[in-house]
Amino acid sequence: MRAALWLISLFSLAVAAAWLAWHNNGTVTFFLMPYRVDFSLNLVLLMLGLVVLVVVLAQQALSALLSLPKQAQRWRLQQKERAAHAALLKSISNFMAGRFLRARKSAQAALDKEARLKDAGLELDHAVALRTVAHIMVAESAHALQDRDVRQTHLQEALDAAKEGQSSERQALTEGAQLRAARWLLDDRDAAGSLSLLKSLPSALGRRMVAMRMQLKAARLAGQPAQALDTAVLLAKHRAFTPATADSLVRGLILEWLSHLHDPESVQRMWLNLTLAQRAMPDLAAEIALRFVALGGSVALAKPWLQPLWAPLQSPQAKWTPDQLARMVQAMEACLTDAQAADARQWLARVEAAQQAHPQDARLQYLAGMVCxxxxxxxxxxxxLSQSVKGLQTPALKRKAWCALAELAEQRQEPAAAAAAWKQAALVSQS
Structure with missing residues (x-):
């Protein structure tokens, strides 16, 4: 529609101009003594238009001629800028291909080209970013080549170069260089240095997923499972892992933390620091209770830790791995009290219910036998116990079952059966 209106307007102007020119009878007279020259008004207007056109064209030609040196300088700057960019891109591609020496040379070439431009008074618009990234690439290549002196030198130069940028650019380049430095320390297995650098970062940067991943690895490398667990929980909340991976990681960190504890008070504090979801993990509850009791902790305190596990254990649909169920049985056995305890009958009923829910499970048969x-x-x-020894695969449980059967045989004054049971227990110990 707009194009049609333009065409109509142009045709209208052309028709109006033709009509005016056809009906214009005016003349222009020039008196040049002793002559007089008469011109048609249309001719004078046409000549004036031609003069204006010639003047405009001449002005543009002169401007283009005068701008040739600047265009040549701009072209040379673009060529040098492209050469610097090409060297930097070549460095990145060589680094990704594992050609670290070539990558370092290409990044150094990019720095040299940018420096020559600066010395010539030609400053690129993004010179700060180019210089900083080139220094980082030299440092990355030096790190891959185990040249720590060159790495640290160019890291410091990258940080210095980043300070020359504007606010947002300076922040992004500085944070990137600091994160790479923390990663290099982690690769050097300097967990303490990496953690120290990560802790010195701004809080907003420290909450980013890449920083928290490095904190997790550094904490595990430094033997700080408690800090690693906190970081892993945050990463899981940010969906950095799949649910199955997050559960496995959290479980492993808790078990690692547990192995570093050597007194019951520390184990109890650890249990109180866990979330409800973590306490509901069956193998974790079993391992923590076993560790607590083994270190001399009170059985009365450990018993409630196994309380949330009774309901799923009694359910016929519960699916436990053999190792999980074995550790659960060992933990429950470790927390058993005498028959005179207030909750003894309650535990007996629960164990019988669990055994009836899984009548063919040798481990639950063993647990029910020990409670009886x-x-x-x-x-x-x-x-x-006689039924359980036929299916038990865990040596510790099988040995204790045979020992219990031997004691029962001795109590019944059956020395032959007792000797056979003791022999089986010894054979299990030797296997």
Whole structure:
């Protein structure tokens, strides 16, 4: 529609100009003594238009001629700028290809080209970013070549170059250089140095996923599982891992933290610091309870830690790995009390319910047999333990089951059966 209006307007102007020129009878007279020259008004207007056109064209030609030196200088600057960019891109491509020596030479060439431009008084618009990234590439290549002196030198030069940029550019370049420095320290297995550098970063930068990932690796390398666990939980909240990976990582860190504790008070503090979801993990609850009791902790304190596990254990749909169930059984056995305890009958009922939910599970048969043994239910204990030794695969449980059967045989004054049971227990110990 707009194009049609323009065409209509142009045709209208052309028609109006033709009509005016056709009906214009005016003349222009020039008196040049002793002559007089008459010109048509249309001719005079046409000549004036031609003069204006010639003047404009001459002005443009003169301007283009005078701007040739600047254009040549701009062209030379573009060529040198492209050469510097090409050298930097070549450095990056060589670094990705594993050609670290070539990458360092190309990055150094980019720095040299940029320096020559600066010495000639030709400052690029993004010279700060170009210089900083080139220094980082030299440092990256030197790090890959195990040349720490060159790496640190160019790292400092990159930080100095970044300070010359504007606010947003300076912040981005400085943060990038600091994160790379922390990564290099981590690669050098200098966990303390990497953690120190990461802690010195601004809080906003420290909360970024890449920084938290490095904090996790550095904390694990430094043997600080508590800090690593906190970082892993934050990463899991930010969905840095899949749910299965996050659970496995958190579980491993908690077990690693547990292995560093050597007194029951520390284990109890650790348990209180865990979240409800972490306490509900069956293998974690079992391992922590076992560690707590083994270090001399109170069984009465450890018992409630296993409380959330009774319901899923009694459910027929519960799916446990063999190792998880074995550790659960060991933890529950370690927390068993005498028959005179206030909750002894409650535990007996729960163990029987779990065993009935999984009647073919040898581990639960063993646990139920040991509970019956505590309650002096000799016959039932004998039956359950005799069934369990046929299917137990965990040596510790199988050995204790045979020992319990041997003690029951001695109590019944059956020396032959007791000797056979003791022999089986010894064979399990030797296997």
């Amino acid at each position: 043994l505590r309650h002096q239910l000799w016959g039932k204990a004998q039956s359950l």
